Amino acid sequence: GENVEQHPSTLSVQEGDSAVIKCTYSDSASNYFPWYKQELGKRPQLIIDIRSNVGEKKDQRIAVTLNKTAKHFSLHITETQPEDSAVYFCAAERNWIQGAQKLVFGQGTRLTINP
Amino acid sequence: DAGITQSPRHKVTETGTPVTLRCHQTENHRYMYWYRQDPGHGLRLIHYSYGVKDTDKGEVSDGYSVSRSKTEDFLLTLESATSSQTSVYFCAIRATGYGYTFGSGTRLTVV
Numbered sequence: 001g002e003n004v005e006q007h008p009s010t011l012s013v014q015e016g017d018s019a020v021i022k023c024t025y026s027d028s029a030s031n032y033f034p035w036y037k038q039e040l041g042k043r044p045q046l047i048i049d050i051r052s053n054v055g056e057k058k059d060q061r062i063a064v065t066l067n068k069t070a071k072h073f074s075l076h077i078t079e080t081q082p083e084d085s086a087v088y089f090c091a092a093e094r095n096w097i098q099g100a101q102k103l104v105f106g107q108g109t110r111l112t113i114n115p
Numbered sequence: 116d117a118g119i120t121q122s123p124r125h126k127v128t129e130t131g132t133p134v135t136l137r138c139h140q141t142e143n144h145r146y147m148y149w150y151r152q153d154p155g156h157g158l159r160l161i162h163y164s165y166g167v168k169d170t171d172k173g174e175v176s177d178g179y180s181v182s183r184s185k186t187e188d189f190l191l192t193l194e195s196a197t198s199s200q201t202s203v204y205f206c207a208i209r210a211t212g213y214g215y216t217f218g219s220g221t222r223l224t225v226v
Binding site for chain 1: 220
């Protein structure tokens with residue numbers, strides 16, 4: 001089955017700097033890659049996603065890139081702010097035959113923005 | 116939020132007792148999922164459903180069972196709770212366009 005590896009497990013950056021989180025996946029048939037942000041005690045919330053027919057997607061200060069050949073994708077946060085501090089999860093979904101769509105998550109990255 | 120609610124929000128139970136967690140959705144989504152979240156492991160899939168009475172196992176299904184007798188409800192049962200099942204449990208739905216939305220979670224403590 002699918003396996004998603006996420007690095008680093010913790011990341012600390014100065015406010016205003018950029019942060020990059022990287023994930024690799026094992027199943028070349030995976031075609032959907034979302035990123036979730038989880039604040040302490042809250043539910044994971046989708047912040048951006050990308051599909052396998054697209055190489056890059058951007059939404060204000062957040063961008064995701066996908067390299068299908070290398071089977072890795074990355075989250076980029078620019079001009080970081082204190083409210084970006086949270087745990088971030090990457091995930092991958094393989095579009096199986098009807099009825100078997102499921103999301104596999106990476107282990108998470110705890111991002112801390114230092115003022 | 117996105118019409119998905121979990122109950123209870125918190126529960127403490129004793130080892131060996133059965134426990135049922137409920138996930139309820141109001142938007143008629145076909146796909147529903149149960150994940151558990153533990154430090155260092157991210158979110159791991161327990162069971163999922165792709166329709167009424169259609170369910171399948173995830174990566175950590177041992178000790179858990181599920182049922183979906185109607186579209187809006189997906190139940191997770193721990194037949195005989197163990198301390199290793201102390202965790203935060205999240206239900207999720209898969210909306211059209213691939214987006215998954217999570218419930219608020221249930222914090223379960225087995226003592």
